Amino acid sequence: MTSYIIRRLFMGVVVIFIVTVIVFLFIRLLPGDPLTIYLNKTDMQQLTEEQLQELRVKFGLEKSLPMQYIDWMAGLFKGDMGQSIYYDIDVRILMTERMPVTLYLGALAFVISGVLGIAFGVICALKRGTWLDTLVTLLANIGVTMPSFWVGIILIYILSVKAGWLPVSGYISPFEDFWESTRRIIMPVTCLALFPVASLTRLTRSSMLEVIQQDYIRTAWSKGLKERLIVSRHTIKNALIPVITVIGVQVAFIFGGSVLIESVFNINGIGRLATQAVQNQDYQVVQAITLIMAIMVVIANLIVDISYGWLDPRIRYE
Amino acid sequence: MSLLSIENLKTYFHTYRGLVKAVDGVSFNVDEKEIVGLVGESGCGKSVSMLSVLQLISSPPGEIVGGKVMFEGQDLLKYRSKSNMMNSIRGAKIAMIFQEPMTSLNPVLTIGRQLTESMEVHLKMTPQMARERAVELLRLVGIPDAKRRLDAYPHQFSGGMRQRMMIGIALSCNPKILIADEPTTAVDVTTQAQLLELMRDMVDRFNTALIIVTHNLGVVARYAERIYVMYSGRIVESGLADEIFLEPRHPYTIGLLKCVPQLGETRQERRLEPIKGLPPNLINMPPNCAFLPRCNYAIDRCNLEPWPSLKHVGGRHYVACFREILEKS
Numbered sequence: 001m002t003s004y005i006i007r008r009l010f011m012g013v014v015v016i017f018i019v020t021v022i023v024f025l026f027i028r029l030l031p032g033d034p035l036t037i038y039l040n041k042t043d044m045q046q047l048t049e050e051q052l053q054e055l056r057v058k059f060g061l062e063k064s065l066p067m068q069y070i071d072w073m074a075g076l077f078k079g080d081m082g083q084s085i086y087y088d089i090d091v092r093i094l095m096t097e098r099m100p101v102t103l104y105l106g107a108l109a110f111v112i113s114g115v116l117g118i119a120f121g122v123i124c125a126l127k128r129g130t131w132l133d134t135l136v137t138l139l140a141n142i143g144v145t146m147p148s149f150w151v152g153i154i155l156i157y158i159l160s161v162k163a164g165w166l167p168v169s170g171y172i173s174p175f176e177d178f179w180e181s182t183r184r185i186i187m188p189v190t191c192l193a194l195f196p197v198a199s200l201t202r203l204t205r206s207s208m209l210e211v212i213q214q215d216y217i218r219t220a221w222s223k224g225l226k227e228r229l230i231v232s233r234h235t236i237k238n239a240l241i242p243v244i245t246v247i248g249v250q251v252a253f254i255f256g257g258s259v260l261i262e263s264v265f266n267i268n269g270i271g272r273l274a275t276q277a278v279q280n281q282d283y284q285v286v287q288a289i290t291l292i293m294a295i296m297v298v299i300a301n302l303i304v305d306i307s308y309g310w311l312d313p314r315i316r317y318e
Numbered sequence: 319m320s321l322l323s324i325e326n327l328k329t330y331f332h333t334y335r336g337l338v339k340a341v342d343g344v345s346f347n348v349d350e351k352e353i354v355g356l357v358g359e360s361g362c363g364k365s366v367s368m369l370s371v372l373q374l375i376s377s378p379p380g381e382i383v384g385g386k387v388m389f390e391g392q393d394l395l396k397y398r399s400k401s402n403m404m405n406s407i408r409g410a411k412i413a414m415i416f417q418e419p420m421t422s423l424n425p426v427l428t429i430g431r432q433l434t435e436s437m438e439v440h441l442k443m444t445p446q447m448a449r450e451r452a453v454e455l456l457r458l459v460g461i462p463d464a465k466r467r468l469d470a471y472p473h474q475f476s477g478g479m480r481q482r483m484m485i486g487i488a489l490s491c492n493p494k495i496l497i498a499d500e501p502t503t504a505v506d507v508t509t510q511a512q513l514l515e516l517m518r519d520m521v522d523r524f525n526t527a528l529i530i531v532t533h534n535l536g537v538v539a540r541y542a543e544r545i546y547v548m549y550s551g552r553i554v555e556s557g558l559a560d561e562i563f564l565e566p567r568h569p570y571t572i573g574l575l576k577c578v579p580q581l582g583e584t585r586q587e588r589r590l591e592p593i594k595g596l597p598p599n600l601i602n603m604p605p606n607c608a609f610l611p612r613c614n615y616a617i618d619r620c621n622l623e624p625w626p627s628l629k630h631v632g633g634r635h636y637v638a639c640f641r642e643i644l645e646k647s
């Protein structure tokens with residue numbers, strides 16, 4: 001088990017390394033120059049070539065690509081994520097400011113989608129063929145096909161613009177004003193959780209229906225156990241085995257979604273920061289965000305693989 | 319009065335290819351402590367009729383459309399499948415062992431959990447008591463090192479050991495009847511014999527009646543006191559083991575006996591004759607005798623009239639055939 005985790009961690013490091021190389025190259029291959037954008041912002045277009053060169057040296061942009069990559073890596077090992085060109089501050093400051101917002105929304109969406117998706121799926125399977133099952137399955141099928149940002153815009157239009165029940169956009173910390181904060185995150189969290197809830201509902205339902213037909217469930221009935229016990233003890237644990245895999249993938253999905261949703265709702269998390277950083281060619285910021293997201297996705301998948309063993313005793317970690 | 323008597327049971331499946339009359343008017347009874355065999359080719363409706371007794375038919379597509387299942391003075395078919403009444407019968411009064419040892423146990427629950435749960439439910443045992451009794455049961459069914467095995471999972475057991483465990487689970491609440499649905503079909507021959515011996519010893523010890531369902535005449539010959547021969551959803555012949563083996567009267571039974579090798583018989587003495595043709599598929603059956611297309615004894619009447627009902631022909635012997643065949647073997 002320990003050696004399995006160590007091997008998986010090692011593989012995770014390899015994956016993360018590949019991700020850093022790819023994002024490092026891609027952001028630099030995009031047309032445009034971060035300095036030009038920075039200068040446009042600061043109204044300093046009239047710089048001489050020497051002054052430009054000075055700025056390049058300041059941000060380490062005068063070096064060759066491999067050297068820049070090594071600089072970045074060396075910095076990371078010292079706990080330094082580099083300097084944002086566009087904002088001209090330490091990337092760590094940006095991250096500590098923006099990260100909690102995205103984590104808060106993402107964690108809420110993750111927990112809500114896990115709880116609701118599994119609950120809906122189980123209920124649908126147990127009530128198969130009833131109007132409730134038909135309705136929820138229909139909604140889930142619609143849910144997986146609708147783009148979340150589009151749902152966000154529709155929600156804003158209906159709930160904020162027309163009805164005036166919820167603020168259009170923006171974010172404030174729950175520590176500042178819990179009630180107002182909650183009002184503001186209802187719509188973005190709904191959008192983030194929409195696809196995960198819908199897909200987990202579908203998957204849990206079909207997995208439950210498959211398990212219900214297994215011979216060992218018939219054996220459980222033949223023992224005279226009550227339906228409640230058969231569902232809770234014999235069915236759900238088996239049905240969750242395939243669901244757990246997808247829950248790991250949801251982490252990546254929710255992070256991806258936050259890039260769009262934070263822009264739609266004007267929320268200053270790292271999702272929106274990522275969009276802006278790509279537009280501004282803010283190399284170090286894009287790199288840092290991608291790295292953090294990659295690390296979290298790798299960890300999520302590791303947790304998923306370990307929880308498999310807890311669900312399914314047939315799995316051996318070799 | 320019999321312990322269990324099934325009267326004119328009908329279980330149909332509504333499939334997209336048509337109506338499958340898997341069990342079509344089966345009557346059957348079992349006395350206390352009796353060992354009864356139910357024989358027939360696979361697909362003839364043996365499992366479905368036994369599952370119907372406990373209402374374990376998945377519905378849809380299955381439906382018990384008629385008949386009675388009388389047990390201790392009550393018609394079990396009057397109760398819904400998920401009713402408390404059925405739950406208090408299943409496992410406690412009538413227990414069942416299934417054919418597939420590899421898939422009949424829950425892969426994610428420990429052996430101990432699966433052994434103790436029916437005792438906790440029916441006998442109201444505490445988990446501690448149930449565990450102690452589980453150890454004893456595992457010993458009784460011949461699983462060594464029982465205490466340690468309680469925390470093992472089914473995949474760590476061989477097929478034969480799982481069936482032993484199933485026997486232990488089935489007998490844990492001291493049921494009146496044990497239904498063993500082809501319990502040895504999926505295990506190798508030596509294990510088969512051991513399991514059958516074990517089952518006989520156990521029902522003897524627990525004073526339980528046993529219904530052995532099988533397609534293997536050798537098995538019933540050795541263990542059953544009384545035999546039902548099933549063909550295409552109906553009972554075609556029933557009687558004491560001697561009556562069936564020494565004086566088979568239905569062409570199907572005669573055919574079955576002709577294709578089983580007997581001990582001490584040489585190749586020259588008797589050729590084994592397989593029954594020609596295939597068992598019918600049960601979709602949209604004609605009303606007359608289902609064995610007709612394969613029958614060597616058919617007469618005109620068989621074509622003209624609907625399926626004959628069971629007739630008493632002496633002793634406890636019943637046959638469903640228009641011909642009065644008497645073949646001594």
Ligand SMILES: Nc1ncnc2c1ncn2[C@@H]1O[C@H](COP(=O)(O)OP(=O)(O)O)[C@@H](O)[C@H]1O
Nearest residue numbers: 331338340359360361362363364365366379600
């Ligand atoms: N779930 C089901 N759906 C449709 N038909 C079924 C189902 N279960 C059993 N049957 C039909 O019922 C018939 C009897 O099956 P079964 O009782 O399992 O036979 P066996 O005598 O081998 O135990 C078979 O012909 C099969 O096609």
Ligand SMILES: [Mg+2]
Nearest residue numbers: 364365499500
């Ligand atoms: Mg069968």
